[in-house]
Amino acid sequence: MMRLKAGLRRRVAVTFAVFATLFVTAETVAIYFVTDGQEEEFIDHVLEDEMRVIIEQHQRGAEIRMPHNDVMNGVIVRNAEEREKLPVHLQRLSVGTHEIFVDGTEFHVAVQQQGQTLFYLLYDATRHEARIEEFLRFLLLLLLASAVAAAVLGFWLSGRLVRQVADLAERVAGLDPNADHPPLAEGYRDEEVVKLAHAFDHYHRRMAQLVKREKEFTANVSHELRTPLTAIKTGCELLTEDSALQGKSRLRLEAIGDAVERITQSMQALLFLAREIPVSDDEPIELREVVEEAFAPFHETLSSKAIEVEIRVPDGASLRIHRPALSLALSNLVRNAVDYTDRGRITVTFERDMLSITDSGCGIPKTDLPHIFKRAYRAGQAQRPDGKGLGLSIVKRIADRFGWRISVTSQLHQGSTFAIIFPPQSLVPSVAIAEPDAARELA
Numbered sequence: 001m002m003r004l005k006a007g008l009r010r011r012v013a014v015t016f017a018v019f020a021t022l023f024v025t026a027e028t029v030a031i032y033f034v035t036d037g038q039e040e041e042f043i044d045h046v047l048e049d050e051m052r053v054i055i056e057q058h059q060r061g062a063e064i065r066m067p068h069n070d071v072m073n074g075v076i077v078r079n080a081e082e083r084e085k086l087p088v089h090l091q092r093l094s095v096g097t098h099e100i101f102v103d104g105t106e107f108h109v110a111v112q113q114q115g116q117t118l119f120y121l122l123y124d125a126t127r128h129e130a131r132i133e134e135f136l137r138f139l140l141l142l143l144l145a146s147a148v149a150a151a152v153l154g155f156w157l158s159g160r161l162v163r164q165v166a167d168l169a170e171r172v173a174g175l176d177p178n179a180d181h182p183p184l185a186e187g188y189r190d191e192e193v194v195k196l197a198h199a200f201d202h203y204h205r206r207m208a209q210l211v212k213r214e215k216e217f218t219a220n221v222s223h224e225l226r227t228p229l230t231a232i233k234t235g236c237e238l239l240t241e242d243s244a245l246q247g248k249s250r251l252r253l254e255a256i257g258d259a260v261e262r263i264t265q266s267m268q269a270l271l272f273l274a275r276e277i278p279v280s281d282d283e284p285i286e287l288r289e290v291v292e293e294a295f296a297p298f299h300e301t302l303s304s305k306a307i308e309v310e311i312r313v314p315d316g317a318s319l320r321i322h323r324p325a326l327s328l329a330l331s332n333l334v335r336n337a338v339d340y341t342d343r344g345r346i347t348v349t350f351e352r353d354m355l356s357i358t359d360s361g362c363g364i365p366k367t368d369l370p371h372i373f374k375r376a377y378r379a380g381q382a383q384r385p386d387g388k389g390l391g392l393s394i395v396k397r398i399a400d401r402f403g404w405r406i407s408v409t410s411q412l413h414q415g416s417t418f419a420i421i422f423p424p425q426s427l428v429p430s431v432a433i434a435e436p437d438a439a440r441e442l443a
């Protein structure tokens with residue numbers, strides 16, 4: 001079976017969470033950089049304003065008051081000697097605003113020159129950085145919270161959406177084509193779900209009509225055929241009592257009687273398959289008898305083709321099985337073995353739980369083997385003119401219905417073996433361990 005993708009709910013929730021995370025991440029990065037940029041700009045403005053005041057004082061010849069506090073510190077350098085005393089990282093700076101790092105601390109520095117005098121203003125950005133970091137932590141927390149919220153929201157929302165579909169699926173699974181039911185569309189509100197329910201209602205109505213027609217047809221066929229078949233059968237039985245009937249005519253009559261019996265059995269098996277009647281406990285049946293019956297219609301063909309038949313089924317071997325079903329399956333397998341074999345031998349063996357039919361016929365190409373049980377499939381290698389590709393599909397239906405397993409092995413131009421493996425409940429213990437009897441030959 002195709003592997004199902006994760007539930008719709010989970011997928012919607014994950015998609016929601018992924019999109020929300022991507023979106024909020026982009027937003028967080030943008031906010032972070034904009035805020036950081038604004039803070040830096042703000043510091044530079046503060047420095048520039050302060051520097052403007054200082055330069056003004058200097059130009060007026062007034063007393064210059066350089067700031068000295070936690071955040072801002074000013075230095076005036078009046079000559080080369082004083083400049084030498086400055087820390088190297090300040091000496092290197094040209095006129096303008098700069099951003100420097102000293103022992104891991106960020107400073108913004110404004111430098112101005114008036115004649116020989118240099119003015120330095122240093123702004124310690126530690127507090128700003130701490131604030132930005134705190135802001136970043138808050139944004140990350142927000143990111144996490146929105147991802148979780150989106151996942152929960154997605155799960156809840158998709159739950160609401162799929163609940164009706166899941167409910168509809170459950171109701172459809174419980175539909176019985178043999179029974180009426182209130183319209184599925186009742187009880188749903190969403191347009192798409194109602195449409196889906198209408199489609200199922202329509203489909204169910206058609207199925208129910210089809211099943212009804214099919215049932216009537218099979219019942220009619222079986223009823224219409226039963227009467228003439230019984231008439232032929234009774235006619236045959238009465239004629240066989242006539243001692244005047246001898247030789248070939250008697251044999252022909254017996255063949256007609258056998259054919260009627262086979263039609264009756266096949267009809268029973270096919271009706272059984274069509275109607276899904278529960279399997280009941282079957283009486284044990286003589287396996288050898290069923291196998292021999294399956295070969296009966298082919299006696300003439302077998303002798304004209306010079307095919308030997310070997311039945312290695314112990315006398316007394318029996319199975320608890322639906323007889324008409326086994327007859328029908330065997331008659332299809334035997335007919336194939338006979339039709340697809342030109343010379344050689346057909347061997348039927350029963351061992352433990354397995355009944356196999358081996359022929360020395362044309363064999364089946366490897367590429368066809370996986371398909372031969374499909375309805376209407378016919379292998380290219382060999383096809384009988386009247387074949388419809390139905391025989392093996394009927395065998396498969398029967399096997400599925402009764403829990404038998406079918407295996408097939410084949411060698412091109414050498415022959416094929418079809419085997420039925422019966423479930424333990426079909427086996428009659430004494431038979432299951434019995435050794436196969438001495439081989440008996442037929443035909």
Ligand code: ADP
Nearest residue numbers: 336340363372378379382387388389390391392
């Ligand atoms: P069909 O009516 O064509 O025989 P079946 O369903 O009975 O339909 O078989 C499907 C195909 O499998 C056949 O067309 C044939 O090619 C192949 N096949 C079945 N049984 C045998 C066999 N014993 N030997 C060779 N080929 C076989």
